[in-house]
Structure formats: structure tokens, C-alpha cells
Amino acid sequence: MIEQGEKTGLWHELSKNKVLYLMFLPVAVYYLIFAYLPMSGIVVAFKDFNYRDGLFFSPWNGLKNFEYLNSLAFFLYFTTLFNGGLASFYCHTVPAS
Numbered sequence: 394m395i396e397q398g399e400k401t402g403l404w405h406e407l408s409k410n411k412v413l414y415l416m417f418l419p420v421a422v423y424y425l426i427f428a429y430l431p432m433s434g435i436v437v438a439f440k441d442f443n444y445r446d447g448l449f450f451s452p453w454n455g456l457k458n459f460e461y462l463n464s465l466a467f468f469l470y471f472t473t474l475f476n477g478g479l480a481s482f483y484c485h486t487v488p489a490s
Contacts, residue, residue, distance in 0.1 A: 407414060433448065441454040461467050 436448065438458055439454060439456075440448070440451045441457075442448065442451045446452075
């Protein structure tokens with residue numbers, strides 16, 4: 394219960410616990426930079442991005458950018474790169490006998 398004459402409010406809370414909030418500040422900045430700002434890049438996958446309009450004003454594209462993943466060309470590129478990487482890994486890790 395709040396007693397008569399006791400200060401309440403946001404500014405009083407901040408001034409009373411300023412050391413605690415100053416300790417939390419680096420953690421908040423870290424998560425803002427490395428967790429929330431990269432999420433804006435995910436929006437690019439669903440947009441028809443162009444530099445003139447920028448990230449927020451480019452038109453929405455929906456899932457058209459992902460139609461390529463179901464095509465034969467993607468399958469051929471992926472298998473070629475995967476097999477090449479697998480062969481490279483095998484040749485550099487297994488000793489010749």
C-alpha cells in the first residue's frame with residue numbers, strides 16, 4: 394500500500410535504482426544490435442527489393458523468391474556444390490594409402 398507522501402512514478406523509480414539500470418544497459422544494447430536489428434534483413438526475402446525504394450518502400454513479393462528452390466536448376470546447382478564440397482572434404486581428411 395502506498396503511504397501518504399511517498400513518491401511514485403517512473404522518474405523516481407529510475408533515480409532510486411539507477412545503478413541497476415546502468416548495469417542492464419550494456420545487455421539491452423547487445424541484444425538490440427545482435428538480435429533485433431538483423432531481423433530487419435529477413436524482410437528482404439519477402440520483398441522485390443530495389444535500391445531506389447529502399448527496404449521499407451519496396452513492394453511485397455510474397456513467396457515468389459522461394460519458387461526457385463523447387464526448380465530443377467536449383468537442384469542441379471545444390472547437388473553439384475554439395476558433391477564438390479563432400480569430395481573436397483574427403484580428399485583433405487582421408488589419408489592416401
